[in-house]
Structure formats: C-alpha cells, structure tokens
Amino acid sequence: MNEFDKKDEEIAYLVQSGQIELFSILVNRYEVKMTSYARRMLYNAEDVKDVVQDIFTKAFVYMNSFDKKRKFSSWLYRIAHNEIINAYKKNKRKGFLPLFDLDVFLPHHLNNDGDKISNDLEQKEMQEIISKCLNRIQDKYKEPLALYYLEGFSYKEIADIMHLPVSTVGIRIKRSKEIMKHILEKQEYNNHGHPR
Amino acid sequence: MDTQDKQNSISEKILAKAREGQIKMKPRAYFIFKTALFVLGILVLLLSIIYIASFAIFSLRASGAWFLPRFGFLGIRNLFGALPWLLILLSAVLIVMLELFAEKFSFIYKKPMMYSLAGIILIVIIASFILSNTPLHTKLFDRAKEGRLPLIGALYSKYGIPKSQNIHHGFVLEVQENAVVMENLRGEKLKIIFDNASIGDDISIGDAVVVIGQRNASVVSATAIIKIDKDDFFLLKRGLTKPPLR
Numbered sequence: 001m002n003e004f005d006k007k008d009e010e011i012a013y014l015v016q017s018g019q020i021e022l023f024s025i026l027v028n029r030y031e032v033k034m035t036s037y038a039r040r041m042l043y044n045a046e047d048v049k050d051v052v053q054d055i056f057t058k059a060f061v062y063m064n065s066f067d068k069k070r071k072f073s074s075w076l077y078r079i080a081h082n083e084i085i086n087a088y089k090k091n092k093r094k095g096f097l098p099l100f101d102l103d104v105f106l107p108h109h110l111n112n113d114g115d116k117i118s119n120d121l122e123q124k125e126m127q128e129i130i131s132k133c134l135n136r137i138q139d140k141y142k143e144p145l146a147l148y149y150l151e152g153f154s155y156k157e158i159a160d161i162m163h164l165p166v167s168t169v170g171i172r173i174k175r176s177k178e179i180m181k182h183i184l185e186k187q188e189y190n191n192h193g194h195p196r
Numbered sequence: 197m198d199t200q201d202k203q204n205s206i207s208e209k210i211l212a213k214a215r216e217g218q219i220k221m222k223p224r225a226y227f228i229f230k231t232a233l234f235v236l237g238i239l240v241l242l243l244s245i246i247y248i249a250s251f252a253i254f255s256l257r258a259s260g261a262w263f264l265p266r267f268g269f270l271g272i273r274n275l276f277g278a279l280p281w282l283l284i285l286l287s288a289v290l291i292v293m294l295e296l297f298a299e300k301f302s303f304i305y306k307k308p309m310m311y312s313l314a315g316i317i318l319i320v321i322i323a324s325f326i327l328s329n330t331p332l333h334t335k336l337f338d339r340a341k342e343g344r345l346p347l348i349g350a351l352y353s354k355y356g357i358p359k360s361q362n363i364h365h366g367f368v369l370e371v372q373e374n375a376v377v378m379e380n381l382r383g384e385k386l387k388i389i390f391d392n393a394s395i396g397d398d399i400s401i402g403d404a405v406v407v408i409g410q411r412n413a414s415v416v417s418a419t420a421i422i423k424i425d426k427d428d429f430f431l432l433k434r435g436l437t438k439p440p441l442r
Contacts, residue, residue, distance in 0.1 A: 020214055020221070024207035031206055053206060057219060060210050064224045107308040156306075163305045 008072035015063055023063075026072070027056050033151070034080055040134060040146050041084045044091070051087050055080045077147070077161045088139075101140070103168045110155075110170040123149060132187075133180040141176035144169050238297050242319070245290045249324035251351070252283040254333035258357040258381055260365025260406040263424050267408060270420060274408055278363055280355065291316055357381050364388070364407040364416055371401060376421075378405060388416045399423060 003011065003022055008029065015023050034055050038048045058079050066075050126149040134142060147158045148169075155173075159166045213219045256262040261278035264271035295313050298304045304312045327333075333352075339345040340352035366380035375389045376399060388407050399405065404426050409418035 016221075016224075020211065023211060027207035027210070053209070056206055057210055057213075060214065061219055061222055062227075063221050065222070065227045105309045105313075107310065159306050160302060163299065165308045166306055167308060 009068045009070075012063065012066050012072050013068045015060075016066070016068075020060075023060055026059070026076075030073075030076055031056070034076070037077070037080060037146065037151065038084060040150070041139075041143060042087055047087050047091070051080075051083050054083050054086075058083065071157065074153070074157050074160050077151070077153070078163075081143070081161050084143075101168075103171055104164060107165075108167040108171040110167055111174075123152075129180055129184065133183045136183055137176055137179055141172050141179065144172045145176040148173055234297070234300070238294065241290060241294050241297065242316075245287055245294065245320050246323040246327060248283055248290070249287050249320050250327035251333060251355070252280045252287065253324060253328035254337075255280050255283070255355055255358060257328070258337075258365070259360055260363045261360070263365075263406045263422065264363065264408075266406075266422050266424075267420050270408060274362055278358075278360060280358065283355070287320070291320065361411050362408060364409070364411065366405065368399060368401050368403045368405055371399060376405070378407070384414065386411070386414050386416050388418045388421065390418050390421075 003014070003025060006014075008026060011022050011025050015026070031052065034052050035048060038051045038055075039045075042048055042051065055076070059076055062079070066072065130145060130149055134146065137145065143162065144158050144164075147153045147161060148155070153161065155166050155169045158164070158169045162169070210219070214221070253262070256279070259278060261275055264275040264278065267274070291313070294316055295309065298312060298316070299309075333356075336345060336348070337352045337356045340349040340356065343349070345352065364378070364380060364386060366378040366386065368376050368378050369385065370377040374391075375387055377385060377387055379385050388409065399421065404424050405421055406424055407416060407418050407421045409416045409420075
C-alpha cells in the first residue's frame with residue numbers, strides 16, 4: 001500500500017518509528033483545515049499564519065505522545081486548541097477560557113447523544129447560518145459550534161479536544177444555536193422591519 | 197504562491213529544522229516520565245490534603261472543640277470560633293489545586309467538575325477520619341514535645357492543642373461543692389467554678405470533660421460542662437503524655 005493511501009494514525013506511527021519525511025503527508029492533509037479553523041477563532045491574519053506553523057511544529061515535537069489507538073485528528077485539534085489559547089493570551093484577549101464557568105461545574109441534561117451529524121442537508125444549512133453569525137458569537141460558544149458543525153466532530157471528540165465535560169459541550173452548542181437564532185431574527189427585523 | 201506551495205513550505209520548514217537538529221521529536225520515555233511524575237505529584241498532593249485534614253480533626257479533638265455540638269446552640273456558637281480556619285483554608289486551596297491537576301485525565305474532565313470535586317472531598321473526609329482514628333498524630337505530637345520531630349514538629353507544638361480562652365478539655369482530679377479541678381492536655385491544672393451552672397451528679401473523679409467558660413489565669417468561670425467518652429480522651433492523653441500503655 002502506498003503511504004498516501006494510509007490512514008493518519010498509520011502515518012503518525014511511521015513518523016514515530018523514524019520515517020520523519022512522512023510528516024509532510026500529515027501537514028498536507030491538515031494544513032487547510034487548521035488554517036480555516038484558526039481563522040475562525042482568531043481575528044488577526046498574521047496570528048493565523050504563525051499559529052498554524054506552531055501547531056505543526058508542536059505536533060512534530062510531541063509526535064511520540066500520540067497514541068495510535070486514538071484519532072489523529074482529535075489529537076491535532078487538541079494541539080490547535082492550545083495554540084489558539086496561547087495566541088489569545090499573547091494578545092491579552094479575555095473571554096475565551098473563563099477562570100470559572102458554571103457550565104463546566106454543573107451537570108446538564110442532553111436531549112441528544114451528540115453523535116456526528118449524519119444529515120448532510122442539516123450540516124449544510126447550519127454551515128451557512130454559522131458563517132453568517134460566527135463572528136458575533138461569544139468565544140466560548142464559538143469553538144464547540146465550529147468543531148461540531150464545521151469540522152464534523154462528535155460531542156465526545158470535542159470534549160477530548162477542549163478538555164470539557166461532554167454535557168458542557170452539548171449545552172454550549174445548544175446555547176450558541178439559540179444565540180444564532182436571535183441574531184438572525186434581529187437581522188431579519190432590520191432588513192424587513194418585522195420578523196418572518 | 198499557490199496552496200500546494202504553501203503546504204510544502206510549512207512541512208519543508210519543519211523537516212529542514214528537524215534535519216538541522218533545531219527541533220527534535222521528544223522521545224516516548226519523556227512522556228512516560230512526565231506522566232509518572234504528574235501522577236506522583238497528584239498522589240503526594242492528595243496524601244498531603246488527607247494529612248492536613250486529619251491533623252485538623254486531631255487538633256479539634258485535642259482542643260475539645262470536636263465535642264462542642266453536644267452542648268447544643270451554645271456549643272455550635274463557640275465551635276465557629278474554635279475551628280482551625282487556617283488548616284481548613286489550606287485544605288480547600290489544595291483540594292482546588294488537586295481538582296485542577298486531575299482535570300488533565302479524560303475520565304475526570306469528561307464529567308462535570310461538581311462530581312470530581314465531590315469525589316475528592318469525600319475521599320479526603322473518609323481518609324482523614326480513618327487517619328485521625330489511628331495513633332499517628334498523638335505519637336507525632338509526643339515526639340514533637342520531646343524535640344524529636346524535625347520539620348513538622350513546629351506544626352504540632354503550635355497547632356496541636358490550640359490555646360482557647362473559652363473551651364477547656366481535660367480530666368477531673370477533684371470534685372468540690374461548686375467547682376471541679378481538672379488537668380488539661382497541656383498538663384495545666386484548672387479550677388472550674390460554676391456560678392450559673394450546676395455540676396450535675398454524674399461528674400466524678402477521673403472523668404474526661406469539656407467545659408465552656410471564660411478562663412482567667414488558672415480559674416475558669418464555667419457556663420456549661422459535659423462528660424465525654426473516655427476512650428476518645430484517653431487515646432489522646434496516652435499518646436500525648438507517655439508512650440502507649442500496650
């Protein structure tokens with residue numbers, strides 16, 4: 001089997017075993033995703049470039065901490081999440097990670113099990129709505145929303161990426177949908193003078 | 197520069213740095229060692245919290261404050277001022293630190309923080325109660341008194357039996373008409389005078405008692421007195437004054 005046909009986890013294992021040149025395959029597979037992910041979370045284009053570079057450098061340096069039984073994409077997004085937080089701290093932006101959050105402390109009941117979205121139509125509709133509203137949503141809601149609807153992760157995977165309780169991921173996504181609904185209604189009102 | 201070139205440039209930059217030795221892939225042993233150190237740190241922190249909490253219980257028992265709820269409202273009012281707040285605050289800070297460290301593990305962070313925090317507090321309470329029921333603290337206190345306990349000796353000398361103006365804990369040496377003479381855990385003899393409270397018929401020589409009342413030199417004007425379980429008291433007394441009897 002050609003290296004290009006191998007799964008991410010298999011390539012990561014080969015890189016761990018010393019075939020470091022194969023790391024470029026992983027970079028090629030994820031650079032666009034990482035760039036758009038960082039662009040959604042950060043505002044400064046220069047930051048995005050640096051952050052993406054840092055994400056892959058960290059991924060290379062910490063490659064041996066990757067457990068091939070886990071999903072490579074979740075592991076890489078975890079690094080990305082940390083690098084984005086670092087970029088926030090560097091820019092002294094507050095709000096991304098509050099010191100204490102009741103959402104993390106208290107249990108929440110979830111109406112769904114947080115599996116990946118199987119309905120393409122729902123995902124496409126949501127992607128359109130999110131692209132209109134994302135910049136107007138609070139930072140702490142933005143990331144789980146993007147990871148679920150735009151990157152296609154399940155609640156459990158998002159919990160692993162953000163180190164949050166699964167129910168917190170669910171409640172943040174639920175709230176962000178309510179915020180988006182409110183934004184759209186307001187937009188509709190401004191455009192037509194009344195909600196549809 | 198098209199997208200393909202950009203992609204190549206990032207991976208090429210990283211690989212070039214790797215070839216030149218500017219960046220290195222950290223070995224697996226580094227992560228194993230780091231995890232082991234982290235787990236060890238968590239264990240040390242947990243044991244420290246259990247030790248401090250059990251020391252707080254020991255200190256409460258030795259001061260007599262442990263038995264104050266038995267006095268009813270009066271005891272509870274006095275208990276608030278007699279609690280070892282410094283030890284409680286220290287335990288609380290360390291518990292929060294432990295929770296934050298434990299949040300690194302997926303089985304902890306995937307559940308709401310309330311559960312893990314409650315779990316840690318429950319473990320600390322149970323373990324510290326168990327530890328406080330062993331002769332560990334009384335033996336350490338004894339060693340501290342003899343100057344044979346380096347480092348933590350000061351902790352026992354300073355906080356082991358907190359001095360209180362209102363709460364007195366000891367055993368009865370003599371029963372008089374309106375007073376009793378008792379010896380406290382520091383070996384001081386105190387005369388307990390009852391102006392407004394009756395001694396009661398059930399207090400006799402050798403009883404372990406806790407008294408609420410204002411102390412003036414070696415005289416205490418008692419407001420209330422209760423007899424406590426001798427086992428509790430003598431377990432402390434044995435360890436505090438002489439080597440265990442058996």
